[in-house]
Amino acid sequence: MTTGANTVGDVFSAGAEEFHLWSGALWDPVGAATAAVAAPTAGESVLDACCGAGASALPAARAVGPAGRVDAVDLAAGLLSIGERRAREEGLDHLRFHRHDVTSWPVTGDGYDLVQCALGVFFFPDMDRDTAALTRKVRPGGRFVVTVWEKGALDGWQSALREAVLMERDLPHRPQRDQLARIDTADTLAAWLQDLGGSVPRVVRRQFDTPLSPATAWTLATGSGTRGMLTGLSPAAVERVRAEFTARIAAAGVTDLDVRILTGTASFTG
C-alpha cells in the first residue's frame, strides 16, 4: 500500500477501495441512521457534508426525490467516484457529488433546508469554527444534523491498532481524537449544538455490532481515517503492523466491531 498521503482527503482517497468494502456493514447503516434522524422530505434541498461514498447522501436523495436536490461534498476523489457510480446505478440525477472543502462550499439563495454531516466534523482543522461555517449554509429555520462516534465506539479494534502501530513508531498526533472527545456523549453533543446557535437540540443514540475478522479488521484500518497512522512507514513496516494487529485482534478474541453513534439535530436561523 502507498502510505505517503497526508491531507484528510488524500488519506481517504488512497483507502477508497478498502473504505467501500465496509459500506454495507458500517458506513451505509450509519448513513441511513443519520438520514432517518434528518428525515428529509420530498422537494427539499440538502447539503451532505463529508459525504464519502454517499452513505447518507443516497438515502437523502431517495427521500427528497427528483423535485429536490442533494449536493454531496467531500475532498476524497476516490470516494466521490464510488458515490457517483452508486447514484448513477439508481438513476438519482438530482444527487450531485462535488470535490470541494465543504467548509468553503458556496451557498446561493437562502441556504439548504437540511445540512447533514456523518462522521466528518471532527476531521475539520478547527471543529467549532468550521462547523459554524456549515450551520451558516442552513436556511433560516432549517436543520443541521451531525453524527459522531459515541465514547467507547470501536474500542477493541482501535486499541489493537494503536498497540500494533506503537511497536513500530510513536503514535502520530491525531487532533480528530481530541475534537471528538469533546462531543462523544449525548449531553456534550447537545450542548455543543446549542453553543453553535442551534435551537432545541435532540440527540439519538444507535448501537449495533458487526462481525469482524482479522482480515476485515485490517481493511477497516486502511480504509478509514486510521490509515493516516501508517503514513510515512515503509511497506515492510506496514506489513509488520498488519501482522501484529491481526495477531492482537485474534488473541483478544475481538470478533465484532462495536458501533455506537450519536446523531444530533438542531434548527438554525441560517
Ligand SMILES: C[S@@+](CC[C@H](N)C(=O)[O-])C[C@H]1O[C@@H](n2cnc3c(N)ncnc32)[C@H](O)[C@@H]1O
Ligand atoms: C469517516 S469519513 C465519513 C464519510 C461518510 N460521511 C460516511 O459516513 O460514510 C470522513 C470524510 O470526511 C471527509 N472530509 C474531511 N474534511 C473535509 C472537508 N473539509 N471537506 C470535505 N470533506 C471532508 C473525508 O474526506 C472523508 O471522506
